[in-house]
Amino acid sequence: MILPALHLLAVLLLAVAIGFSFIRLILGPTAPDRVVAADTLAVITTAGLAGLATVFDNPIYLDVALVYGTLAFVGTVAIARAIEGNKR
Amino acid sequence: MELLADIFLVTGCAFIAIGSLGLLRMPDVYNRLQAGTKAATLGAMALLLGIGLHHPDWWPKLLVIAGFVLFTNPVGSSTIARAARITGIKPWSVDQKGGDA
Numbered sequence: 001m002i003l004p005a006l007h008l009l010a011v012l013l014l015a016v017a018i019g020f021s022f023i024r025l026i027l028g029p030t031a032p033d034r035v036v037a038a039d040t041l042a043v044i045t046t047a048g049l050a051g052l053a054t055v056f057d058n059p060i061y062l063d064v065a066l067v068y069g070t071l072a073f074v075g076t077v078a079i080a081r082a083i084e085g086n087k088r
Numbered sequence: 089m090e091l092l093a094d095i096f097l098v099t100g101c102a103f104i105a106i107g108s109l110g111l112l113r114m115p116d117v118y119n120r121l122q123a124g125t126k127a128a129t130l131g132a133m134a135l136l137l138g139i140g141l142h143h144p145d146w147w148p149k150l151l152v153i154a155g156f157v158l159f160t161n162p163v164g165s166s167t168i169a170r171a172a173r174i175t176g177i178k179p180w181s182v183d184q185k186g187g188d189a
Contacts, residue, residue, distance in 0.1 A: 007094070017108035020108035030117065033117055039124070039168065040107065043128040043161065047104065047131065050139055050153060053139070062153065063149070066152060069160065080171040083172075084175060
């Protein structure tokens with residue numbers, strides 16, 4: 001399928017954002033840096049799944065985005081609590 | 089209406105990209121948290137608004153997703169900041185880095 005030019009620009013900006021977050025995820029000096037990068041990637045993926053619903057014209061992807069956001073939130077909080085539990 | 093929706097889409101994606109650039113460029117965990125979480129949340133809101141203008145019959149699900157992102161993102165970021173604080177990471181300051189403000 002051929003996307004309009006503005007949609008192509010939006011997809012390109014999302015790709016740039018995913019690339020920056022992955023660089024921080026690989027590079028991050030400490031564990032909380034990586035958790036921050038993973039949290040940002042989860043937000044980008046939720047928004048990108050909602051955009052995928054527009055591209056494919058299929059509202060089932062909105063449910064996928066909601067479930068992904070729930071699971072990513074639970075994962076982020078679990079990893080953060082595990083990191084802080086190491087020190088006490 | 090289509091042009092307005094496309095403008096919202098591009099604005100949201102630009103805010104997400106700028107937030108990720110801040111995530112890459114900021115010197116500290118706390119600054120990265122600030123840049124990444126807040127700008128990405130605003131970008132996701134604008135992107136969902138643009139999608140809602142494209143498809144007016146998807147409003148309820150989009151509102152649920154937007155409310156969920158608005159609710160969980162500050163909770164997650166404050167949990168990460170608390171973990172970093174308890175782990176003992178010092179906040180970035182000028183004299184740590186030799187005075188290059």
